[in-house]
Structure formats: structure tokens, C-alpha cells
Amino acid sequence: MSALPHKVGAEAIAEKGWLVAHKWLILRRASQIGILLLFMVGPWFGWWIVKGNLNYSYTLGVLPLTDPYLLAQMLAAGQTPEQLAWVGVAIVVIFYLLVGGRSYCSWVCPVNLVTDLANWLRTRLGLKGGAHLARRTRYWILGMTLVVAAITGTIAWEMLNPVSMLHRGLFFGIGFAWAVILAVFLFDLFVMRQGWCGHLCPVGAFYGLIGKASLLRIKLPQRAACNDCMDCFAVCPEQQVIRPALKGINGAAPIILEAQCTNCGRCIDVCSKDVFRFGIRFGAPVPGVSGTVSPVPK
Amino acid sequence: MNSETKPKGSARRQFLADTARMACGVGLLGLGVGLYARNATALPPAALRPPGALPEAEFSAACIRCGMCVRDCPFDMLMLAKPEDPMATGTPYFVARQAPCEMCEHIPCVKACPTSALDHSLTDITKARMGLAVLVDQETCLNYLGLRCDICYRVCPLLDKAITLDPQTNTRTGTHTLFIPVVHSNACTGCGLCEKACPTEIAAIKVFPLYMARGQLSAHYRLGWVEKEKAGGSLVTPDVEHQYHMPEGMKYEYGKGLSVVPPGEAAPGAVPPVPTFKALQGDKL
Numbered sequence: 327m328s329a330l331p332h333k334v335g336a337e338a339i340a341e342k343g344w345l346v347a348h349k350w351l352i353l354r355r356a357s358q359i360g361i362l363l364l365f366m367v368g369p370w371f372g373w374w375i376v377k378g379n380l381n382y383s384y385t386l387g388v389l390p391l392t393d394p395y396l397l398a399q400m401l402a403a404g405q406t407p408e409q410l411a412w413v414g415v416a417i418v419v420i421f422y423l424l425v426g427g428r429s430y431c432s433w434v435c436p437v438n439l440v441t442d443l444a445n446w447l448r449t450r451l452g453l454k455g456g457a458h459l460a461r462r463t464r465y466w467i468l469g470m471t472l473v474v475a476a477i478t479g480t481i482a483w484e485m486l487n488p489v490s491m492l493h494r495g496l497f498f499g500i501g502f503a504w505a506v507i508l509a510v511f512l513f514d515l516f517v518m519r520q521g522w523c524g525h526l527c528p529v530g531a532f533y534g535l536i537g538k539a540s541l542l543r544i545k546l547p548q549r550a551a552c553n554d555c556m557d558c559f560a561v562c563p564e565q566q567v568i569r570p571a572l573k574g575i576n577g578a579a580p581i582i583l584e585a586q587c588t589n590c591g592r593c594i595d596v597c598s599k600d601v602f603r604f605g606i607r608f609g610a611p612v613p614g615v616s617g618t619v620s621p622v623p624k
Numbered sequence: 625m626n627s628e629t630k631p632k633g634s635a636r637r638q639f640l641a642d643t644a645r646m647a648c649g650v651g652l653l654g655l656g657v658g659l660y661a662r663n664a665t666a667l668p669p670a671a672l673r674p675p676g677a678l679p680e681a682e683f684s685a686a687c688i689r690c691g692m693c694v695r696d697c698p699f700d701m702l703m704l705a706k707p708e709d710p711m712a713t714g715t716p717y718f719v720a721r722q723a724p725c726e727m728c729e730h731i732p733c734v735k736a737c738p739t740s741a742l743d744h745s746l747t748d749i750t751k752a753r754m755g756l757a758v759l760v761d762q763e764t765c766l767n768y769l770g771l772r773c774d775i776c777y778r779v780c781p782l783l784d785k786a787i788t789l790d791p792q793t794n795t796r797t798g799t800h801t802l803f804i805p806v807v808h809s810n811a812c813t814g815c816g817l818c819e820k821a822c823p824t825e826i827a828a829i830k831v832f833p834l835y836m837a838r839g840q841l842s843a844h845y846r847l848g849w850v851e852k853e854k855a856g857g858s859l860v861t862p863d864v865e866h867q868y869h870m871p872e873g874m875k876y877e878y879g880k881g882l883s884v885v886p887p888g889e890a891a892p893g894a895v896p897p898v899p900t901f902k903a904l905q906g907d908k909l
Contacts, residue, residue, distance in 0.1 A: 368695070381714075382690035382738045390738065396688050400739065403685035411688070411738035466646050470654040474661070480684040482661035485713050490689060494704060494714055498691050501706025 334449075334560045337598035350591030357433045362496065369497050380434070380493045381484075382411060390414035395468075395532035396490075399483060402475040419536060425589065427537020431523060431530045432563075432590035436492050440507055441523045444514035445563075456518045461566065461586065464531035471528050488522070489529045520563050524586075534585040544587060544594070545605035546571055546580035552601050558593035568593065572601070581607065661712070667833050668710045671717040672755045672814060674702055675725065676734045676746035680835070686741035689714030696736035699726045720816025720831045725754060727781050727815050750782060755814030756837035757787070757807045757829055765828035767803050770794050776805050776818035776829050785811040787818065805829065809838065 338347040345352075365383075367373040376385045383391045392414030397407060407415075422430060431438055471483035484490060488503075488510050495503040510522045523530055549572050558572075559565050567584040569575060594602040665684045667673070674693050677683050693716050694702040701723035702716045711717065716733075718725060727749045734742040746752060757776075759765055766773035767789070780787045787805050794800040807829075816831045831837075852858055870876060875885050 374695070377695040377736075378690040378692045381688045382692065384692060384736075384738075392688075392738065400685060400688060405682065405686035405740060407688070407739040408737070408744060414738065460642070460646065463646065463650070466650040467653065470650045471657070474654050474658045475685075478658050478661050478665075479681060480661045480665055480712065481688070482657050484689055485661050485664060485707075486657060490714065491707060494689065494691065495706075498694065498704045499706060502708040503706065506707065 334557050335596040337555060338557065338596045341598040347595050350595050354433055354590060355439075358436065358439055361434055362436060365493075365497050379490065379497060380436075381490050382414060384410070389417070391418050393490075393529075394419055394536065395529055396481065396484070398532070399472060399475040399481045402472045403479050403481055404476075422533060422536045423539060424541050426540040426542045426587070427533040427535065427585065428530055428588040429537075429542070430533040431527075432588040435489055435523075435529070436496070437489050437507070437510065437527075438523060440492070440511050441514045441520070444511045445520060448515050448519060453516065456516065457521075459518065459521070459525045461525055461564075463525050464528055464534075467526060468528035468531040483528065487529065489527070523588075524563055530588075537587075538585040541606050541608075542589060543605060543607045544571075544582040544589065544591070545603050546582075546601050547603060547605075548599060548601045549574070549580045551599040553599055555598070557596040557598075558602065561592045561596050563588055563590065563592075581605070583607065664710065664712050666711075667717075667835075669832055669836055670719050670721070671705075671709075671711055672720060672725075672816065672831060672833060674716055674718070674733045674742055675727075675731055675749060675752035675754055675813070676737075676743040677754070678741060678743060680833070683741055684712045684715065686739045687712070687715050688739055688741070690738065691716070692736040692738060693733035693742060696732040698728060698732065699723065701725065702733065718816070720755075720819040721827055722820075724816030724820045724831075725752075725813075726817075727752070727813065750811075750813060752813045752815075753834060755816070755831040755833050756809055757812050757814065757816075757818050757831045758837050759805055759807065759829045761826075761828040764824050764826075765805070766824065767805055768828075770796065770800060770802055772803065773823065774803065774805075775821050775823055779817045779821040781815060781817060782811045782813070786813070 335347055341347075364376045365379065367375060368377065376383050378384055381393050381396050385391070390410040390413050392407070392411045394415050397411065397415050400407065474482045486506070488506050491503040492500075492507050495501065495507075514521045514523075518525065552572060558568055562568055564584070564586040567582050567587045570578040570584075571580055571582045574580070589604075591602075591604065594600075594604070661684075665680060667680050673680075673683060674697075678686055689704065689712075691704050691714075694700075694704055701718050703718065705711045705713055705715050705717060707713050729749060731746060731749050731752075734744060734746055737744070759768075759776075762768045774789065777783070777787045777789055785808065787807055789803040790806050792802045792804050794802045814831045814834070818829050819827045819831050822829050870882070873885050874882055876882055
């Protein structure tokens with residue numbers, strides 16, 4: 327069973343109350359489900375607020391949004407988009423430069439709901455261990471998909487991509503895409519913790535690269551208050567990003583600058599000592615001094 | 625890792641081994657993805673692309689699988705390919721027998737496309753070439769059987785241009801006429817209305833993707849009658865009128881047969897000598 331000495335997040339709930347200790351998680355689920363609903367009300371009720379899917383969408387006839395990774399594959403395959411798609415990709419890149427590249431993963435992507443469920447179940451069932459893969463595997467896969475697009479002259483990864491397959495499937499008919507999604511679920515449940523989103527997915531890897539320069543970050547203005555309860559580590563989908571900023575390893579500033587952080591905010595929720603906050607990357611606070619950074623509302 | 629405690633060469637070895645392992649694993653995955661993608665880019669015969677779609681090889685690179693064309697089709701006849709469909713997942717298609725393209729004048733599907741997958745220079749829907757209708761089964765086509773079905777001809781949006789009815793003798797009755805539907809590729813858009821409307825259990829006229837429906841003459845072929853028209857006259861030595869070797873004092877006329885040359889007319893012997901084959905060919909022989 328669980329090697330942790332206590333239930334993850336129990337301290338935070340006792341300290342801050344259940345609602346505050348789940349604030350970002352609730353907001354995140356609201357965002358994920360809300361975005362799905364926005365796409366859903368069109369086919370369901372004929373209210374066409376958004377058309378298209380996560381690859382490219384057009385909102386209220388004014389706002390084009392294009393997936394930059396898809397556009398990169400398209401360019402690699404030797405084709406160019408029309409003007410609206412260029413505008414769409416510019417908006418998306420600027421947006422994620424502001425809010426953090428992998429915010430896409432934790433706040434938008436529908437597969438995150440699936441893999442979070444797998445991870446929750448994995449914890450509940452006390453499943454430990456499994457296969458090992460380097461976290462950087464996703465960058466290799468990302469590179470591979472671009473090379474394959476260039477060689478075959480097709481957007482080859484779209485044949486398999488669970489992200490677009492699930493999102494498209496929900497609004498255009500899912501077909502056997504459910505089997506692909508089930509495979510991802512089972513992989514994350516039995517084979518590897520955070521296997522898909524944290525190790526393999528090239529979509530997340532691409533957004534992570536955008537996020538390297540992004541403005542919104544998790545800051546640790548009160549890292550001196552850390553009582554080593556390890557709750558943040560237990561809930562973090564990219565555990566490797568926490569330790570350097572939290573412990574000041576090699577003089578690291580109290581801010582998580584790693585591209586892989588998904589800005590999910592779960593660490594903020596579960597910390598009873600309020601070590602973590604959302605903040606902007608500039609003007610790193612002095613360690614141990616509180617109130618130097620105010621949280622940026624989502 | 626404990627690489628700091630090991631000699632430098634060992635760390636390098638480890639790095640190279642890790643990199644090689646990663647490259648091989650991901651490379652294998654890439655090979656699978658690539659082969660799968662290559663196999664799935666051939667359009668199956670029953671599937672047609674929306675108007676203005678690029679040739680299939682380019683289409684699968686230009687289409688970003690967003691479904692905007694599907695959403696903006698007022699007749700809701702476009703679908704996105706599911707993973708199990710035998711074409712690139714997420715790309716739009718329609719099946720003429722289920723729901724054909726209604727050929728909207730303003731082509732909203734093309735306008736909705738955010739890429740060049742549906743060619744935005746297509747502004748006249750009659751210039752679309754989604755496929756080509758082919759009367760595939762002459763044994764079940766009602767017009768071939770001698771009936772005046774004519775439905776494909778009547779429903780065609782390019783009436784009397786894309787499909788014409790060509791009269792032929794009904795050799796079964798000997799007295800009636802067959803009105804054979806003939807598709808003309810210079811007008812047929814491949815919309816599929818004819819296939820949808822064909823009243824037989826399985827359509828006798830079907831729309832196929834162009835690569836399946838069309839033949840092509842070899843590049844060196846010339847149509848003699850076209851060349852003749854272009855040149856304003858025959859390009860080869862004219863045929864010599866056929867000469868008969870008749871018995872002396874006899875002549876042959878078409879439809880009349882042999883007759884005696886009346887006195888006073890030129891005797892056959894007086895006919896100018898027939899140019900020999902050698903004389904026609906000259907020195908070339």
C-alpha cells in the first residue's frame with residue numbers, strides 16, 4: 327500500500343478547507359469540461375459558438391485558433407495554410423507564451439481527463455512501479471513525427487494522435503478511436519505513471535517548447551516554510567520539476583522554469599504551508615519572504 | 625545517477641548507449657507510423673473528397689483534419705474518416721450513394737477550409753472535379769436494357785452536358801432505340817447525384833475518384849482527324865481510288881455491277897495507268 331505516511335492533501339484540507347485545497351483542480355476541470363461543452367453545444371443544440379476541433383477552430387466567426395504542432399507537421403509535409411490559419415497559430419502561440427505552454431495539457435486537452443483518471447485509479451489501487459522510460463522520449467517522438475511528415479509527405483502522426491482523435495471523435499463520431507484512448511488509459515494505469523502525458527505525447531512536448539519562454543509560472547515565495555510532507559511531489563504530473571526550485575539546488579531560484587511544468591496548480595492546492603503560487607517569471611521573490619508575488623488570476 | 629563517480633569514458637558510453645536505444649525505439653515507432661500513413665493515403669473507391677480537394681498525395685499533407693468543411697456544409701453530407709476507415713484518419717469525405725454533393729453555388733466547404741487542402745481558387749462549382757461518373761454496369765442499367773429510365777440524365781445538375789443520351793439500335797428487338805447514358809469528363813463534377821438517384825438495387829452508374837475513373841492515352845498518340853483539321857488538310861498521301869482489272873470492254877460501277885462499256889465511251893484500256901506502289905513510295909522503297 328501507500329508508502330506515504332499520510333493521505334495526500336489531508337493537511338492542506340485541514341488547514342485551508344476542502345474548497346481552497348481543491349481550488350485549482352476544480353477550476354481546471356471546469357476549464358477542460360467547459361471547453362468540451364463549447365464544442366459540444368454546436369452538434370447537440372445547433373448553437374455554433376465554436377466550429378472545428380483542437381486542430382483548428384473558429385469561434386463566433388471571428389477567432390481562428392490553430393494548433394502550432396499540427397501546422398509544423400503540415401509545413402514539414404510541404405504544404406502551407408491559408409491566412410486565417412496563420413492568424414490562428416499566432417494567437418495560440420502568443421496565448422501560451424503568456425499562460426505557459428503546457429497549460430494546454432492541463433487546462434484544455436481532453437486526454438488529460440483520461441490520464442488523470444488512470445493516475446487517480448493507479449493511486450487508489452496502490453499500483454507501483456512499472457516500465458521505465460526517459461521523460462525526454464517525447465522530444466524524440468516529436469522530432470520523429472516531423473521527420474516522418476517530411477519523408478511521407480503526409481501529416482502521419484494524425485493517424486495515431488490520441489489527442490485530436492479523442493477531441494474530434496467526441497464531436498464528429500468516435501469510431502474505433504475509443505480503443506486508442508482505452509490503450510492510453512490502460513498504459514497509464516498499469517504500465518507507467520503519467521506514461522502518456524509525461525513521457526510520450528509529442529503534442530505536450532511541443533507546447534512545452536513554447537512554454538520554455540512563457541510568462542506565467544509556479545513560484546515558491548515561501549519555500550523556506552516547506553515541511554517536507556511530499557504532497558506536492560505526490561500530486562505533480564512532472565515531479566522532476568519541483569525539487570530544484572523547492573530546495574534551491576545549485577542555487578536555483580524559487581520559481582519553476584522547466585518547460586515540462588503543466589501549470590496545473592495542484593501543488594498550490596495540496597500545500598498546507600502555501601509554498602506555491604502562480605506568478606510571472608520576472609522579479610523572482612526573495613526566498614522566505616511572503617507577499618512579494620500576487621497570484622495571477624486565471 | 626552515479627556517473628560522476630565513474631570515469632568520464634564510462635559516462636560517455638552510457639550516454640551513447642542511451643541515445644542509441646532511444647533512437648532505435650523511436651525510429652521503429654516512426655517506421656510503423658510512416659508505413660501506416662503511406663498505406664492509408666490511397667482513397668478507397670467509394671469515398672470522394674469535397675470540391676476543390678487537392679490530389680490525394682498533397683491532400684493528406686494539407687488537410688489539418690479540423691472538420692470545418694463538415695460543419696459548413698449546409699447538406700451535412702461530409703464525414704470525417706474514423707480510425708478504422710481505410711483512409712487518412714480525420715480527413716473529410718462523402719459517399720455518393722448515401723449523400724451526394726449538392727453543388728452549392730457559393731461552395732461554403734471550400735471557404736471554410738483554413739488550408740489549401742480545398743483549393744480556394746475554385747469559385748465555380750461546375751469546375752469542381754470530385755470524381756467522375758462511370759456507367760459501370762451495362763448489364764443492369766435500365767437504359768441499356770431498352771427502358772427509358774433516364775434518371776441519371778435527368779438529375780444531373782449539368783443537364784445534357786455531363787451526361788448525354790446517345791441513341792443506338794436495340795439489336796434485341798431490331799426496331800427500337802437504346803438511349804445510352806454517356807458521361808463526359810469535360811463537364812462531370814463527380815457530385816454523385818446520378819449514383820444516388822440510380823433506381824437499381826446497386827447503382828449501375830457510380831462516381832469514382834479520378835485516379836480510378838480515368839484512362840490516359842500515351843503521350844505520343846495523335847488523333848488523325850484532329851491533326852488533319854489543325855493542318856487544314858491531310859498530312860499523308862491521299863488514298864488512290866481503287867482500280868479493278870476488268871475484262872476488256874467491261875466496267876464496274878458500285879451498286880450496278882459489271883456492264884459492257886457502251887460504244888463511244890473510253891475503253892478501260894484508255895484509263896491512265898494505275899500508279900504502282902513503287903511509284904507512290906518513290907525512292908524510299
